Amino acid sequence: MKVYLDNNATTKVSKEVLDSMLPFFNEEFGNPSSMHDEGFKIKKMVNSAKKDIAEVLNVDSKEIYFTSSGTEANNFALKGLAYANKVKSEIITTKIEHHSVLHTCKFLETLGYTVHYLDVDQEGFVDLEQLKSLISDNTLVVSIILANNEIGTIQRIRDIKKICDLYSTYLHIDAVQALTHISLDLKAMDVDLASFSGHKINAPKGIGFLYVKDQTKIVSVMHGGQQENSLRSGTENVAYIKGISVALTSGIKRLDEYTNKLNDLSNYLLNRLNELEVDYILNGPLVGPQRLAGNLNLSFKNKDSMLLTYLLNKKGIYCSTGSACDTTTIEVSHVIKALNLPTEYSSAVLRVSMSLETTKTDIDYFIEMLVESLKE
Ligand SMILES: Cc1ncc(COP(=O)(O)O)c(C=O)c1O
Incomplete structure (x- = not known):
């Protein structure tokens, strides 16, 4: 057994997801940036996948940026904010983040950022008093793992958000494990950025996305073409984009x-x-x-x-x-x-x-x- x-x-990639992706490998294979019908058709599909995702999360489709993974989404969020907002030099995160956040923070320390790593209690909940004592007008972003991949703790994000608001600090959540596993209304949660990945929700490995609230000051960490509103260059992974949108809309049901x-x-x-x-x-x-x-x-x-x-x-x-x-x-x-x-x-x-x-x-x-x- x-x-x-x-x-x-x-x-596992579900059959429904796999079936939805297959045509985009060798039938509908155009480049979404191409200026002809084969390209327009694919661009339409990418936009419609984005719209489906945005609808589930109650945000605008212009606020969704596809990435190659949850790891890339976390890198994009933290480095993108750090490179764009040099006036603030501190970051707050927790001791129980995924390595894609922890190691990005360690990297940002080498660029001069001071990073504070919050303690958690025995159940894995963030110490809110410690957060209150560390946050200041100099805090660029608070980055919190919404649902912990090891111990399953779902943080009380609304309490954290209230503290961030007192200092106009961005709130980024790593919501990779939360997608389709808890109800997520990003508008109601009022977070500024949120990272997601496909392979935790029956879509393939190698696709993710970052939600970036409109008006957030962020720059690209991937330079090249004008895809994703010039914020994430690289020809779109069309089949996988279809896959993650189907996995999300079907998983949430x-x-x-x-x-x-x-x-x-x-x-x-x-x-x-x-x-x-x-x-x-x-x-x-x-x-x-x-x-x-x-x-x-x-x-x-x-x-x-x-x-x-x-x-x-x-x-x-x-x-x-x-x-x-x-x-x-x-x-x-x-x-x-x-x-x-x-x-x-x-x-x-x-x-x-x-x-x-x-x-x-x-x-x-x-x-x-x-x-x-x-x-x-
Ligand atoms: C909480 C969390 N964040 C980020 C990631 C990274 O996602 P990916 O594997 O798509 O790079 C994972 C994957 O294990 C995760 O569990």
């Missing part, structure tokens, strides 16, 4: 089903662990509105992450550890470190992330194999 429980790492099913499966999994008296901690918030549905991040006492994933992998179960490793070292992930777990629980962290295809049988098999592996 094979059980894929790593959907926060990436998802299933949001309630997704939330209810995955929260039920999560509660079932946790109840079974309790019944079996497994010694574990659930990292991040309780299953519910403040946690990404289907994401469970579990720590086991005095065990080893690499050994556990190795044993589970041998049994056909694919999930993530809370560690970053290369061939010689294993280090607890920066997100898990930020939670300050008791040391006996920080060395064995498993992230289970489900999809609509996950079944109760999958979870039963996972639990059986987990309990067996914990004994080895």
